[in-house]
Amino acid sequence: MSETIKAVxxxxxxxxxxSATWDWLxxxxxxxxxxxxxxxxxxxxxxxxxxxxxxxxEVTDIVEKExxxxxxxxxxxxxxxxxxxxxxxxxxxxxxxxxxxxxxxxYYIGPMFRHERPQKGRYRQFHQVGAEALGYAGPxxxxxxxxxxxxxxxxxxxxxxxxxRLELNSLGQPEERRAHRDALIAHFEAxxxxxxxxxxxxxxxxxxxxxxxxxxxxxxxxxxxPQLMSFxxxxxxxxxxxxxxxxxxxxxxxxxNPRLVRGMDYYNLTxxxxxxxxxxxxxxxxxxxxYDTLIEQLGGKPAPAxxxxxxxxxxxxxxxxxxxxxxxxxxxAYAVVTSPASVPVALRTIDTLxxxxxxxxxxxxxxxxxxxxxxxxxxxxxxxxxxxxxxxDDEVARGEVSVKPLRNADEPQQAYLLADAIDWAMRLRNA
Ligand code: ATP
Ligand code: MG
Numbered sequence: 152m153s154e155t156i157k158a159v160x161x162x163x164x165x166x167x168x169x170s171a172t173w174d175w176l177x178x179x180x181x182x183x184x185x186x187x188x189x190x191x192x193x194x195x196x197x198x199x200x201x202x203x204x205x206x207x208x209e210v211t212d213i214v215e216k217e218x219x220x221x222x223x224x225x226x227x228x229x230x231x232x233x234x235x236x237x238x239x240x241x242x243x244x245x246x247x248x249x250x251x252x253x254x255x256x257x258y259y260i261g262p263m264f265r266h267e268r269p270q271k272g273r274y275r276q277f278h279q280v281g282a283e284a285l286g287y288a289g290p291x292x293x294x295x296x297x298x299x300x301x302x303x304x305x306x307x308x309x310x311x312x313x314x315x316r317l318e319l320n321s322l323g324q325p326e327e328r329r330a331h332r333d334a335l336i337a338h339f340e341a342x343x344x345x346x347x348x349x350x351x352x353x354x355x356x357x358x359x360x361x362x363x364x365x366x367x368x369x370x371x372x373x374x375x376x377p378q379l380m381s382f383x384x385x386x387x388x389x390x391x392x393x394x395x396x397x398x399x400x401x402x403x404x405x406x407x408n409p410r411l412v413r414g415m416d417y418y419n420l421t422x423x424x425x426x427x428x429x430x431x432x433x434x435x436x437x438x439x440x441x442y443d444t445l446i447e448q449l450g451g452k453p454a455p456a457x458x459x460x461x462x463x464x465x466x467x468x469x470x471x472x473x474x475x476x477x478x479x480x481x482x483x484a485y486a487v488v489t490s491p492a493s494v495p496v497a498l499r500t501i502d503t504l505x506x507x508x509x510x511x512x513x514x515x516x517x518x519x520x521x522x523x524x525x526x527x528x529x530x531x532x533x534x535x536x537x538x539x540x541x542x543x544d545d546e547v548a549r550g551e552v553s554v555k556p557l558r559n560a561d562e563p564q565q566a567y568l569l570a571d572a573i574d575w576a577m578r579l580r581n582a
Contacts, residue, residue: 161267161275172467175477177260179306180280184258187299189282192257194239196264200229206238206449208416210357217265219275232264235415237442237458238449240283245451254286260463272433272465282439283458285446290390293421293441293457294397300425300437300459301403307466308475315436315469317403318424320411321391323383325419325444331382332358342372362410365432378409390420413438417445421457429472436469437461481535482512483579484554487527488542491520497542500552500572504540507576512536532557538579554579 158164165173200220207214219232233239236259249255260280267273282299284292304315335358339346345368350361362373398405413422422440439459447453488497501511512534514527531539541553550569556562567575
């Protein structure tokens with residue numbers, strides 16, 4: 152035997168039964184998006200490298216060390232597997248002038264790629280749900296996007312305050328950040344002796360990112376750093392207050408975290424994260440904010456925008472920690488077929504039942520044929536189906552099928568006419 156080939160490190164197969172949980176979660180997300188007026192968008196997984204360098208900022212973790220970038224061997228183009236999808240959505244919206252007739256509310260579900268050290272809740276291929284509202288400037292949409300997450304948590308069975316918590320901040324406008332940045336550099340320069348190499352390197356290129364450090368030795372100097380909030384002007388403060396007022400009005404608790412900065416350079420005004428204590432250092436389940444300058448920065452006609460991205464793997468881990476299980480999907484019926492000669496007749500009936508909305512798991516032959524009645528009933532039981540449809544030789548000869556209840560001992564076994572399947576199909580569904 153030749154050596155087996157394994158998946159790439161940090162990139163996971165999503166297999167049954169977990170894959171059914173993914174299907175359930177994605178169904179919940181799609182329903183949520185539809186109810187909020189967000190429409191799906193699908194952009195390529197591979198984008199020009201320049202999109203992310205220009206979009207996310209050169210001095211960000213993602214662009215500096217996490218991107219899967221490569222040269223197209225056919226034509227030398229510099230390409231990257233998308234590490235996130237806001238930049239891709241903005242590119243697509245700009246390329247196709249989607250905002251010419253007003254704002255757009257969009258969402259996506261799909262894989263992202265980052266070259267990180269794989270661990271629980273952190274992978275090299277992972278999946279995000281993202282929601283982006285483009286062309287809207289007001290704090291109303293910020294609040295809508297945050298509340299959309301809250302509704303998702305609720306519908307999945309997570310509890311605010313126990314499983315998730317909202318953190319909020321305002322990053323103000325570029326000129327306010329510049330003033331803050333100058334003050335930050337002065338502060339860190341005054342404490343140069345405690346800065347680590349990473350911080351020293353970023354002191355002049357991106358001092359804000361120093362606030363995000365996980366180095367315990369730097370916590371004190373970060374703690375005492377000047378806060379951006381005190382550099383915000385009246386307009387920025389009014390926007391922030393309006394978001395807060397909406398959250399207060401619907402009773403959504405939050406913590407204002409002045410150190411919340413997010414990993415991409417494109418954010419301004421509102422930023423937020425939904426965090427959990429249940430996943431150790433992979434504690435951010437969902438993060439987002441406003442990015443009013445990104446569209447212009449990527450060459451589009453200036454337009455405001457706001458959005459969030461949610462890590463599906465982390466959300467699923469959190470659900471597990473919180474004891475939430477996806478609803479079990481069981482077939483309505485399992486078709487037991489005793490002889491190969493009955494297969495065409497059985498299949499015709501099963502086809503009619505399925506078209507009528509009944510889920511039917513058909514017993515399928517193995518190398519040794521269909522197998523005994525007994526072994527088929529074992530499978531029927533294990534499938535969790537409510538009924539066994541018995542296509543026995545005698546039944547089929549009479550133009551009938553026997554329907555045997557598998558879960559309800561009080562319900563009698565009954566014979567139905569194959570030709571009338573459309574009429575009795577509903578009874579199998581309503582079990
Ligand atoms: P972290 O600080 O944990 O690295 P991040 O700030 O890099 O997160 P974002 O770029 O904001 O994350 O992405 C949004 C969400 O995607 C995160 O909150 C997280 O749930 C998820 N996510 C990010 N990177 C990974 C990864 N490597 N593996 C799994 N999920 C991830
Ligand atoms: Mg990261």
